[in-house]
Amino acid sequence: MTATRFDILGIGNAIVDVVAPVPDAFLERHAMAKGAMTLIDTATADRLYADMPPAQESSGGSAANTCAVAAGLGARVAYLGLVADDQLGRVFRHDITAAGVTYPTAPATAGAPTARCLIMVTPDGQRSMNTYLGACVDFSPDQLDLDAVRAASVTYLEGYLFDPPAAQAAFRAAAAAAHEAGRQVALSLSDAFCVHRHHAAFRDLVAGHVDILFANEDEILALYGVSDFDTAATQARQDVALAALTRSSRGSTIVHGQDTIQVAAEPTTLVDSTGAGDAYAAGFLAALTTGRPLAQCGRLGSIAAAEVISHYGARPLRDLSRELAAV
Amino acid sequence: MTATRFDILGIGNAIVDVVAPVPDAFLERHAMAKGAMTLIDTATADRLYADMPPAQESSGGSAANTCAVAAGLGARVAYLGLVADDQLGRVFRHDITAAGVTYPTAPATAGAPTARCLIMVTPDGQRSMNTYLGACVDFSPDQLDLDAVRAASVTYLEGYLFDPPAAQAAFRAAAAAAHEAGRQVALSLSDAFCVHRHHAAFRDLVAGHVDILFANEDEILALYGVSDFDTAATQARQDVALAALTRSSRGSTIVHGQDTIQVAAEPTTLVDSTGAGDAYAAGFLAALTTGRPLAQCGRLGSIAAAEVISHYGARPLRDLSRELAAV
Numbered sequence: 001m002t003a004t005r006f007d008i009l010g011i012g013n014a015i016v017d018v019v020a021p022v023p024d025a026f027l028e029r030h031a032m033a034k035g036a037m038t039l040i041d042t043a044t045a046d047r048l049y050a051d052m053p054p055a056q057e058s059s060g061g062s063a064a065n066t067c068a069v070a071a072g073l074g075a076r077v078a079y080l081g082l083v084a085d086d087q088l089g090r091v092f093r094h095d096i097t098a099a100g101v102t103y104p105t106a107p108a109t110a111g112a113p114t115a116r117c118l119i120m121v122t123p124d125g126q127r128s129m130n131t132y133l134g135a136c137v138d139f140s141p142d143q144l145d146l147d148a149v150r151a152a153s154v155t156y157l158e159g160y161l162f163d164p165p166a167a168q169a170a171f172r173a174a175a176a177a178a179h180e181a182g183r184q185v186a187l188s189l190s191d192a193f194c195v196h197r198h199h200a201a202f203r204d205l206v207a208g209h210v211d212i213l214f215a216n217e218d219e220i221l222a223l224y225g226v227s228d229f230d231t232a233a234t235q236a237r238q239d240v241a242l243a244a245l246t247r248s249s250r251g252s253t254i255v256h257g258q259d260t261i262q263v264a265a266e267p268t269t270l271v272d273s274t275g276a277g278d279a280y281a282a283g284f285l286a287a288l289t290t291g292r293p294l295a296q297c298g299r300l301g302s303i304a305a306a307e308v309i310s311h312y313g314a315r316p317l318r319d320l321s322r323e324l325a326a327v
Numbered sequence: 328m329t330a331t332r333f334d335i336l337g338i339g340n341a342i343v344d345v346v347a348p349v350p351d352a353f354l355e356r357h358a359m360a361k362g363a364m365t366l367i368d369t370a371t372a373d374r375l376y377a378d379m380p381p382a383q384e385s386s387g388g389s390a391a392n393t394c395a396v397a398a399g400l401g402a403r404v405a406y407l408g409l410v411a412d413d414q415l416g417r418v419f420r421h422d423i424t425a426a427g428v429t430y431p432t433a434p435a436t437a438g439a440p441t442a443r444c445l446i447m448v449t450p451d452g453q454r455s456m457n458t459y460l461g462a463c464v465d466f467s468p469d470q471l472d473l474d475a476v477r478a479a480s481v482t483y484l485e486g487y488l489f490d491p492p493a494a495q496a497a498f499r500a501a502a503a504a505a506h507e508a509g510r511q512v513a514l515s516l517s518d519a520f521c522v523h524r525h526h527a528a529f530r531d532l533v534a535g536h537v538d539i540l541f542a543n544e545d546e547i548l549a550l551y552g553v554s555d556f557d558t559a560a561t562q563a564r565q566d567v568a569l570a571a572l573t574r575s576s577r578g579s580t581i582v583h584g585q586d587t588i589q590v591a592a593e594p595t596t597l598v599d600s601t602g603a604g605d606a607y608a609a610g611f612l613a614a615l616t617t618g619r620p621l622a623q624c625g626r627l628g629s630i631a632a633a634e635v636i637s638h639y640g641a642r643p644l645r646d647l648s649r650e651l652a653a654v
Contacts, residue, residue, distance in 0.1 A: 050421070054386065056384065056385040068381065098382075
């Protein structure tokens with residue numbers, strides 16, 4: 001096995017977030033499921049944007065957020081995801097590169113514009129996301145940089161990448177290449193609705209190709225079709241070598257072989273929950289790939305999540321470079 | 328004199344802000360004047376952006392910020408300013424329209440892209456701005472909607488609009504049309520460096536064409552070439568019917584004929600001072616055009632300024648619609 005160049009290689013939907021605060025009535029008016037991610041087409045995106053309050057734009061995408069946070073913590077990180085050759089695509093490229101992430105994917109010069117996610121943040125801090133996939137729809141095995149996959153300790157896949165039609169094949173090819181190179185594959189389930197949309201494919205992937213699973217409570221219940229967290233955790237224990245299951249303010253539960261580790265949430269003021277799970281995975285993997293015990297992995301995940309939910313936007317505003325050394 | 332359709336018509340540079348936190352060393356490395364606005368060309372914009380940390384984008388532009396805040400306070404507001412027909416131009420149009428501002432200016436279909444301002448926020452909350460004027464450079468009398476000018480109680484001009492080559496003529500034409508229709512003209516000096524760049528033109532405009540002047544301490548000193556605030560205020564008293572002079576945490580001084588009114592700053596936690604002066608002018612004019620006494624105008628200015636400096640970005644995140652009724 002050759003030396004790694006990256007601790008983490010993320011693969012996901014490259015998206016610019018458009019974030020605005022809204023009252024709960026806005027969600028009702030647009031029949032939006034609070035806390036979920038809904039896929040929308042161009043016409044719906046235009047209609048929804050027209051009704052949205054003034055917004056702020058920042059680079060997003062679940063795995064991209066994870067990569068940006070992990071690089072901020074000091075991990076060696078690369079990212080694969082497709083933007084268009086347009087203004088928002090250049091914003092995305094700037095931000096992830098400036099965060100210290102290697103980003104080799106060339107922009108698409110034809111086709112749809114860079115993907116956008118219209119995010120409504122209600123006064124309770126919950127985010128309801130509406131994604132226009134745009135250029136992401138064309139992510140395919142052509143965009144897979146297999147050298148980067150083979151050179152990364154962990155290839156981290158976001159569940160949302162199951163939505164673009166051409167991407168599932170890339171997903172499986174990446175997992176196969178990682179394992180052939182003796183590396184590990186991590187998966188984030190991303191969203192309970194996403195799990196429902198691709199249920200059989202997710203079950204197959206988790207049981208057969210995933211070493212490290214990230215999920216929140218809704219997602220892990222959706223994956224196993226059960227209503228009890230402990231039952232779901234028991235199933236995860238059988239399916240994967242390591243699972244980190246997040247439970248919002250109740251912290252996280254790490255299952256690994258016969259071990260179960262409870263990690264407390266980090267106290268903070270919730271402003272915008274966007275990116276909480278992404279940041280948790282970043283902290284967890286940054287600690288794991290530098291050889292920390294699992295309890296410290298969970299603790300660094302909690303610290304990173306607390307930072308991003310304390311303000312609007314899914315990427316950290318605070319310098320996190322000392323946090324990895326401190327846990 | 329016919330009835331007004333607008334309380335405030337703002338005219339200025341239509342700009343998308345790109346905001347990032349930086350250490351003081353970043354300003355030193357790029358020889359940036361802290362707190363000032365510097366005009367940059369495409370090459371410098373590209374070089375600076377490449378060195379900037381991950382950023383957040385939001386609609387900006389000094390007069391546009393004022394318009395958005397004033398509309399949020401309940402005033403009837405229109406705005407003129409030029410964007411390109413591109414993604415950032417559509418973001419700008421969405422945000423100002425969603426803020427409740429009438430925005431009749433058609434986008435430029437040829438020429439430079441939508442203007443951007445690269446804003447570095449240092450840990451002391453000061454913002455240092457670097458503006459690539461882009462499409463703004465082509466703002467000219469062609470973009471002047473004179474019907475809107477005539478229909479507005481106050482036409483509010485931002486000093487920065489003196490920078491684009493074709494805009495000064497539009498500025499003077501707007502002031503003339505407003506006065507012919509029996510309306511008032513307000514001017515914000517915007518920036519001490521901007522005042523220095525166009526010193527004679529500003530002196531001429533203020534003395535001959537402006538009814539209501541907004542300036543901070545540095546700007547009013549620069550306008551009159553003096554080092555003492557009281558001397559500058561005395562000169563402003565002679566030049567204009569009404570001046571509102573802001574002094575950061577020391578509040579503001581309003582001079583009107585023989586009257587001088589001191590207004591305290593509203594207590595808040597300074598995060599990012601971007602837009603403080605813009606928001607002050609918004610509160611002041613929203614109160615003034617609805618017939619409030621000058622002390623209340625200043626107080627609403629302070630309240631609006633306190634809101635926008637308490638977070639990143641120059642436009643309010645909090646619903647301000649009850650503030651006008653409350654003063």
